[in-house]
Amino acid sequence: MTVLLERLGARTRRVAGSFVYAAGFAIEVARQLVLFFFGKRPALRVLTLQILFTGVEALAVIAVLSLSLGAVVIIQGLSLLPQFGQAALTYTVLVVVITRELGPILTGFIVAARSGTAIATELGTMVVNREIEAYIATGVNPIAYLVVPRLIGVTVSVMLLNVYFNVFGLAGAFFVSRPTAGVALWEYVTQLGAVLQVRDLLGSALKSAVFGVIIALVSCHHGLLVEQSSTEIPQQAIRAVSRCFVLLIVVNAGLTLVYYL
């Protein structure tokens, strides 16, 4: 019984300690983020490269995925909803699926799987190679130089990829509805514009921004958790990705709940 209590206490201390560390890490990142915008930007090059790796290089995957998804949604909607006399709801379903829900979450998943692991691995490798200590020794704040550009880069990339996801998804829906249902471009745009609201776009942008922040923070945090051994790097990378997925799903549910309140 005593052993059990000891283990429980130790576990609680570890979890609380890691939580406190993560909170402190987030606060320091926020502080450096403010300084990034209002001070000199030595890490601008890092930011550009981060957007290149996270955003531009993921565009092809996002395009294929969203085109296919939009086509599938419009096919299902056009075949199912007219049976209930609700063909007009096809566009509503399209907006709900592509813009509100799947756009941000799928973009987040793809970025977490691609860039989250990359960030965690890169930072972990830098820790193992003592590069972080070298930055500190030369007076460069590793949070300001390594984490903040990645945070901004991943967040901006996820938001922009979400825009592309919406464009390609809605275009894919049109490309399918045109030959199958004979929907003209102007009719499609008019019908879509009648159901698409600005708050849908804002909600989608907000979600993707939050997801980008989560992915960047979690990945950087786990990358910097590597201490000495290179064997810790893949472990932390896997933890980073799995934790990103869980957090994305939970936060998505919370934001959707807030949206409909």
Added chain:
Amino acid sequence: MRFRIRFSNQIVGLFVVTALILVVAFIVALGINQRWFEQKHEYYTEFATARGLTPGLAVSFRGFQIGQVRSVALTEDDTVRVTLTVSDRHIDRITEHSVLQLQTNPLGIGGGLVLHRGRADADPLPPESLIPAWGSARGLALRQEGLVEVVAEGDIINELLDELPVILANVNRAAASGTDLLEQLRQMAAADAAGPVPDFIRNADQMTVELRSLLELASSLAENLRPLTEELRQPEGAVVRLVGPELDEALEKINRTLEHIEALSGFAAGSTPQIRALLYESRDALETGHEVLHGIRNNPLIRGGIQPREAPAPGFEGYRPEEF
């Protein structure tokens, strides 16, 4: 250095700018499509309940959306005030005597407020004015006076439900008229009333009493006719049932007699050869006797002998050949 790294700034810039252009295009298209910058005019209407009424609900005219519900609020006098906006392009369609009809879908989706405008000669209705609801007293009066151009746009159930208040009002009015008429008749039928109508009503009362006695008599007759009808419905008639046993007995006797005759006929038919042979033999015996008597008469010893006999033609051909 790789191309992508070397021109990373340009590539990222293009990536960002393209996305921003797409976002702006999205928003501009939405604005044009939803006419954000068009002037809108406000009207209001009043409903008894807010069921089916939500902000953003479409206001349509002949199937085209001309506005939308801005707010739904409960007033201090317990009516539901619905504020709606109509776009500037359609303001001329809001005329005096217009009414708004709430159409809901049984599935809870779709629906909206449908505008039925006043007759063509009606004046435009200024903004901030009340547009009566379809089922309200004012809306009902406008429709009954024929001042509204009613265009059926909903399904049949909704139309019936919408017409229900009118139907009930008509029924109520008819019932009230019937009550008044009965009251007037009651007053005229009073004992102290005079005149042709009261006399007629009193005579009608006496006639009713006589008619009732006649009906009672007819009822008793009908009671008597019922068993007779039942008897007549039986498959065998009354005559048959009255003489049935005697007739059966007589028929039985006749049947037995016929059986005896049949047996006798059979016996006679079976004995015919014997009888015929007997007759032949009897005839032969008689002829022999006749010949004997003739021989005796013509006996040479006595008189001239016996004459030769002619064979007689058979009068009856037997069943068997003669050789047999």
